[in-house]
Ligand code: HEM
């Protein structure tokens with residue numbers, strides 16, 4: 001073809017080098033740029049600023065009697081607040097660490113032994129365990145029972161049996177006075 | 185095959201510039217199809233039609249549906265009660281999900297029985313597995329949209345599966361949710377993706393058919409077409425057969441729509457989502473139950489790997505293992521018709537899948553006949569499921585002696601037919 005003789009500037013030695021350089025440089029910049037451009041799309045789906053804005057929840061403990069539990073909402077998740085009986089505390093403290101799936105002393109899970117405060121989300125796949133209301137199944141260890149795939153938690157909220165790998169987590173909280181806590 | 189000549193001047197004008205008419209003629213009219221296909225070959229085209237109906241009813245539902253936690257449940261109830269024919273379009277869409285899976289599962293088991301995944305149809309098969317995965321994701325997200333109790337808790341449990349990933353698990357889950365629990369951002373993105381994925385499925389189906397039309401359909405004998413005597417044109421023979429099959433499917437589908445519209449649905453999904461109360465017994469839709477049973481079967485750690493992670497991996501692996509089937513099956517003979525031992529294992533596997541489905545539908549700590557824990561049955565079923573792929577398939581190819589395969593499709597068809605009256 002007539003124009004094929006002029007269409008080959010790479011015929012000279014240094015022309016070929018320059019062309020290789022340009023090719024590699026442009027494709028590298030292009031690839032890096034494309035990769036960077038993915039990030040906004042990924043991060044877009046992460047929790048947004050308003051969702052992240054740390055909310056705190058204050059809870060009045062005075063109406064809760066010994067042996068009663070209430071559920072409050074913190075960051076869209078249920079938090080279990082239980083005023084434990086002396087017997088429950090005793091059982092929780094007496095468990096040998098060797099019997100536990102995730103060994104943790106009862107004392108490390110409470111600020112005051114009477115009050116067990118924890119996030120009521122099963123550490124298996126996120127169901128809400130039963131046991132808050134009287135009459136609900138409490139599982140084989142008399143704490144909480146997750147109906148979804150059968151996880152049993154004890155009176156300290158520790159996982160004892162079933163597919164869940166971890167104890168029910170403890171949220172950050174502080175006692176503002178003897179009968180009020182602030183979660184978060 | 186000769187390109188047809190078009191008489192209509194407009195058709196001719198267009199076809200000269202963009203040969204759509206020639207293309208359609210080539211792929212849908214003249215297209216040579218094995219003459220011996222049985223009714224199990226209807227389910228591919230049925231799946232395609234169900235997809236189109238799902239897209240149509242879905243787009244219409246989206247005109248009145250509101251993807252917001254405060255309105256979603258009510259907007260679906262409004263579609264049911266106030267919107268003209270809203271009940272019809274919703275029930276067609278809702279039961280359509282189940283029909284889609286019935287049709288596609290039959291289609292897949294057809295492939296397993298007749299060895300359709302073997303050389304040269306491996307890519308065709310792999311595209312099919314991708315379609316199945318995309319369908320599961322689509323159906324799962326669609327199930328969340330009405331924002332009932334089952335919607336919410338299915339979303340919670342399934343997204344939480346990813347928390348099993350080491351190190352970054354929790355970050356992935358909150359990324360999927362767009363928050364600290366399943367909430368409005370989750371519902372919004374599920375709607376966006378539920379709208380998108382069917383179109384991706386559509387594109388995958390296109391590639392699936394492209395690969396199909398390169399080497400054409402396999403057939404119940406599992407032998408290649410060797411010449412024109414082995415095939416018949418797609419139209420009118422299979423267009424009419426597919427249309428008849430569609431009629432049968434419609435009778436079944438519309439039976440559910442009109443007479444048992446909530447047959448496949450958990451009643452709990454007519455209770456609006458409540459993030460603080462998990463229903464006593466949560467179950468996925470029936471078409472995901474075997475996989476749910478596999479997820480729950482793993483209750484033991486292996487070395488340092490926690491049970492939760494193994495369960496999740498096993499569940500995904502149970503589908504992904506299909507991708508490797510063309511290489512796990514070492515037998516050169518395609519059809520189970522000529523594989524007397526494989527044929528029996530096929531049915532054992534089929535029953536195993538049904539058993540797993542039944543386990544997935546029941547509470548985790550239930551007992552069978554008051555004695556055998558379902559968990560144990562689920563574990564045996566799961567073990568067998570995988571053994572079928574990694575042991576039975578490779579070994580049978582070596583050990584089994586297949587029956588004689590006929591010389592050609594036409595030879596087999598002629599041999600099976602009684603001689604016509606008057607012929608010698
Ligand atoms: C691959 C095809 C599809 C499948 C398998 C599928 C599946 C489902 C399922 C199982 C539901 C739940 C039904 C219920 O419980 O009420 C649903 C709901 C919904 N789908 Fe789809 N869908 C598909 C395509 C589409 C498309 C293309 C759209 C278009 C936007 C769409 C829009 C909707 C809407 C708005 C709802 C909520 C209304 C309702 O619950 O009835 N779907 N889908």
Ligand code: FES
Nearest residue numbers: 122124125146149
């Ligand atoms: S979510 Fe609690 S046992 Fe699975």
